[in-house]
Amino acid sequence: MNAILAIYRRELQSYFNSPMAYMFLSVFLLLTGWFYFSSFFLAGQADIRGALELIPLLFVFFAPALTMRLISEEKRTGTLELIVTYPITDGQLILGKYLAALTLLVVAILGTSSYTLTAAMLGNLDGGVTMTGYLGMILMGAAYTSIGMYASSLTDNQFVGFVLGIAFTLALFLMDKVLFFVPTALVGFFEFLSIDAHYHSMIRGVIDTRDLVYYFSLIALGIVLASRSLARRKWS
Amino acid sequence: MIQFDQIGKSYGTVRALDDVSMTVETGQILGLLGPNGAGKTTAMKIITCYMPPTSGRVTVDGIDVVEDPLAVRRKVGYLPEHNPLYLDMGVSDYLRFCGRLHGLEAAALPVAIDRAIERCGLKEYRNRFIGQLSKGYRQRVGLAQAIIHDPQVLILDEPTTGLDPNQIIEIRKLIRDIGAEKTVILSTHIMQEVQATCSRMVIINRGRIVADDTPEQLRARMTGAGSHILEVQGHPEGAARLLNERLPLREVIDHSAPGGDTSRFELHGDPGDDLRERLFRFCVEQDWTLLELARSQTSLEDVFRQLTAEDGKEAA
Numbered sequence: 001m002n003a004i005l006a007i008y009r010r011e012l013q014s015y016f017n018s019p020m021a022y023m024f025l026s027v028f029l030l031l032t033g034w035f036y037f038s039s040f041f042l043a044g045q046a047d048i049r050g051a052l053e054l055i056p057l058l059f060v061f062f063a064p065a066l067t068m069r070l071i072s073e074e075k076r077t078g079t080l081e082l083i084v085t086y087p088i089t090d091g092q093l094i095l096g097k098y099l100a101a102l103t104l105l106v107v108a109i110l111g112t113s114s115y116t117l118t119a120a121m122l123g124n125l126d127g128g129v130t131m132t133g134y135l136g137m138i139l140m141g142a143a144y145t146s147i148g149m150y151a152s153s154l155t156d157n158q159f160v161g162f163v164l165g166i167a168f169t170l171a172l173f174l175m176d177k178v179l180f181f182v183p184t185a186l187v188g189f190f191e192f193l194s195i196d197a198h199y200h201s202m203i204r205g206v207i208d209t210r211d212l213v214y215y216f217s218l219i220a221l222g223i224v225l226a227s228r229s230l231a232r233r234k235w236s
Numbered sequence: 237m238i239q240f241d242q243i244g245k246s247y248g249t250v251r252a253l254d255d256v257s258m259t260v261e262t263g264q265i266l267g268l269l270g271p272n273g274a275g276k277t278t279a280m281k282i283i284t285c286y287m288p289p290t291s292g293r294v295t296v297d298g299i300d301v302v303e304d305p306l307a308v309r310r311k312v313g314y315l316p317e318h319n320p321l322y323l324d325m326g327v328s329d330y331l332r333f334c335g336r337l338h339g340l341e342a343a344a345l346p347v348a349i350d351r352a353i354e355r356c357g358l359k360e361y362r363n364r365f366i367g368q369l370s371k372g373y374r375q376r377v378g379l380a381q382a383i384i385h386d387p388q389v390l391i392l393d394e395p396t397t398g399l400d401p402n403q404i405i406e407i408r409k410l411i412r413d414i415g416a417e418k419t420v421i422l423s424t425h426i427m428q429e430v431q432a433t434c435s436r437m438v439i440i441n442r443g444r445i446v447a448d449d450t451p452e453q454l455r456a457r458m459t460g461a462g463s464h465i466l467e468v469q470g471h472p473e474g475a476a477r478l479l480n481e482r483l484p485l486r487e488v489i490d491h492s493a494p495g496g497d498t499s500r501f502e503l504h505g506d507p508g509d510d511l512r513e514r515l516f517r518f519c520v521e522q523d524w525t526l527l528e529l530a531r532s533q534t535s536l537e538d539v540f541r542q543l544t545a546e547d548g549k550e551a552a
Contacts, residue, residue, distance in 0.1 A: 006336035010322070017324045078320030082381075085284040086337040087309040234287045 003088040007096025008103075011070070015104055020069075028062055028108045036115040048119050052133050052203045056196035059144045060173050064165025066104060067148030068158045070097050071226065075156035080230075090230045094223055098149055105141045109134065129205035136202025139215040143195060144169050146222025153229040169195070172218075237262055238283060238389060238419060243292035245278050245443075252278040253289070254443040260436075262388070265415040267434035267451075268423040271544055275443040276423040277317060280391050283421070284314045296389055310338065313382035317393040319375055323367030327358055327377055330366060331384055338385035352380040356410065372403035379407070383414060390414060392422040396429060408433050427536040437536075441544045454539050463532050464503045464511055469525035471499050478522065479503065483514060498527060 015021040035051040035058075043050075071094075074080035083093060113134075119125055151165035152158070176194035179187050191197050195218070198211035238260040245253040253275045260266050268276045282289050283296065285305035294301045296308045322330060331349045340348055353362050356376040361369060366377055375395065382390055395411065396404045411420065411433050424430065430437045431451050439447040447454055468475070471492070479501065480488045489502040505511055512531055519526045 002339065003337055006333055010325070010333050013329075014322070014324055077323075078316065078318050079322060080320075081286065081316050082314065082320050083337070085286050085309055085312070085314045086334070087306045087339060088337055089306070 003086075003092045004096040004099070007088075007093055008100050011097050011100030012103060015100065021104055024062070024066060024104065025108055025111060028058075029111050031058060032112045033115060036112070036119070040119065045123065047123075048116055048125070048130065048133070049203060051115070052137065053200075055137055056140065056173055056199055059141055060166060060169045062108075063105065063141065063144035063169060064148040064151060064162050066101050067145055067152050068162035068165060069152065070101055070149050070161075071153040071230075072155050072158045072161040076158075084230065084233070090227045091223075094149070094153075094226045094230065098146060098223055098226075101145050101149060102142055105145055106138055109137050109141060126205070129203070132205050132207055133203040135207070136199045136211075139202075139212070140195060140199045143215045143218035143222070146219045146226075147172065148222075150222045150225045150229065153226040237297055238421070239293075239295045240279075241293040241295075243279070243282065243289045243294060245275075245282065245287075246290045252443050253282075256292075256440070256443070256445055258438060258445065258448060260419055260421060262419050263415075263417070264436055265411065265420040265422070265434045267430035267437040268421055268440065269425060269427075269430060269437060269540060270423075270440040271425065274440045274544075276440065277393055278443075279440070280314070280393050280421065280423060283308075283389070284312055284391055285309050310385070311388045313385065313387035313390045315378045315382045315390075315392045315395055317397075319378040321366050321374060321377060321381075324365065326363055326365055327369075327380075328353065328362045330377065331380055334381045335384045340385060348384055348386070351386075352384045355383065355414070356380040357406070372399050372406075375399060375403070375407060376410075379410060379414075388418055390418055390420045390422075392420065394423055394425075396424070396426070404429075427540060431536060439540060439543055446543045447539070451536060455536060463505070464515060465500070465528060465530045465532055466503060466515055466519075466526075467498055467500045467528035468519060469498055469527055472522065472524050475499055475522075475524070476501065479518075483511060483518065484509070485511075500528075 032051065032055075035054045036048060039050055071080070074083065084090065116125070116130060116134075120130075147168045148165040151168050152161035154164060155161050172193070172195040174194075176191045176197050179190060182190050192210075192214070198208075198214050201208055201211060240256050240258045243253050243256045244251070256275075256279065268279065270276050281287055282294055282301060285301050285308050288302045296311055299307050299311075301308050322333075325333070328349055331352055332345060335345050335348050353359060356379050358373065358376055358380060361373060366374060369377065379392075379395070382392070392411065396407050399407060408429065411422065414420065415433070422429075422433070434451065437447070437449065437451050437454060438445055466479075472478075476488050476490050479485060483503075483505075485503050485505050487504040489504075491500040491502055492498065493500070503511070503515070510531060512529055515529055516526065519529075
């Protein structure tokens with residue numbers, strides 16, 4: 001536990017010691033702010049659903065930006081070679097890093113609450129639906145982050161990590177948008193695999209166990225794959 | 237104590253280590269030598285549990301590196317070849333991070349950090365960012381990191397590469413100090429380093445141990461070349477011919493600098509010969525002004541070249 005915490009702290013520190021965290025937070029909040037309010041006054045409705053609909057696509061780019069250097073940079077500089085010889089497991093290392101990236105993403109998501117509060121003050125916002133919407137955002141973001149981190153573990157170049165991350169998350173995002181090409185028998189399956197199908201029911205106010213299972217499985221998958229990819233050094 | 241028992245390691249079809257067995261006792265500073273690609277780093281990566289051996293068994297204080305890697309890692313401090321560091325961290329911040337990963341208690345942490353900083357001479361730099369430090373000081377940070385948890389075993393992969401001569405001397409002194417109570421394995425391809433720091437030297441070539449002894453013993457074991465250096469004033473007529481005829485020499489090589497005021501010869505006798513006295517009397521006899529007379533020793537470089545080249549020929 002202490003090891004995870006130590007990794008977590010260092011990782012957060014490294015986000016905030018570089019312009020990375022500030023750039024990420026400001027660009028994310030700027031874009032979401034625009035999503036929230038560009039149609040808000042035109043529609044004249046206190047509804048944030050339109051903005052929340054756009055979040056899955058936004059995460060396709062933002063989550064890999066957050067995770068791209070998480071492991072690749074340590075591979076490039078060689079610090080990974082040292083840190084895996086400390087008395088910690090690969091899993092602890094990956095988990096600490098993952099939690100740090102996730103923290104930054106959650107901070108960004110919670111940052112949008114000022115927009116939500118503004119909307120709530122101007123009109124009559126449904127509190128329950130808003131809560132499940134935020135839960136959905138955080139869970140979906142956590143899944144994106146985990147997959148992005150796996151992408152980062154495959155390379156020693158952060159740009160490659162970024163592009164791979166986009167490729168993986170985009171594939172999950174497009175899963176239910178290419179159903180046209182999919183045999184009818186598999187439509188349901190592809191829909192289930194899609195990363196934002198589960199989110200859509202949550203921003204409508206529904207929490208379904210299947211959605212929770214989906215996101216937690218994706219999170220676990222990313223973490224396990226990333227640890228596996230570190231362990232590859234042992235039998236190369 | 238570290239024990240290698242018939243270690244083999246392959247990367248795909250490349251055999252990096254082949255049937256390597258050795259025991260390193262506590263208090264020993266072992267120099268691991270070999271040409272690039274000989275398997276030095278591979279051996280170190282196995283001890284530090286970076287990766288397991290393909291065959292054989294390595295134990296540190298009796299603990300197997302494959303069976304209980306975490307217990308082994310707690311006993312080992314490691315400085316990898318290129319001394320990777322987080323350049324965006326401060327020195328003491330970084331050491332605190334390393335200490336935490338090694339499982340040091342919150343109460344023990346400040347003491348451990350102060351001790352490592354003190355030992356590695358980083359006092360004035362403890363609040364600097366690592367990225368701002370010179371190469372020599374970064375190397376000290378790398379060493380401080382390796383000793384933060386007061387490990388029984390220190391593994392140092394080319395600890396002095398890229399340092400200037402003054403820094404090299406300081407780092408070597410540090411290694412000797414630390415090595416007094418611990419087991420140290422350091423790899424290098426610089427011979428003076430072994431002479432200056434190590435109590436034992438193991439030469440590996442193409443994944444195999446080709447020599448294992450103290451530096452002095454190894455040097456003595458190699459037959460002395462029986463060669464001498466002689467320098468005399470001026471250019472005496474036919475000196476080289478006279479030396480060759482009147483003394484039991486196999487070969488006389490003239491090293492006189494062109495246009496210089498002196499003549500310099502390299503004289504090869506039979507292995508083990510000491511001709512200094514006869515050479516001196518001969519100079520007196522010929523009325524030459526003797527400027528320099530020395531019997532050249534086999535250097536460790538010669539030993540190294542001999543051992544690694546022979547093996548290369550054999551394999552080719």
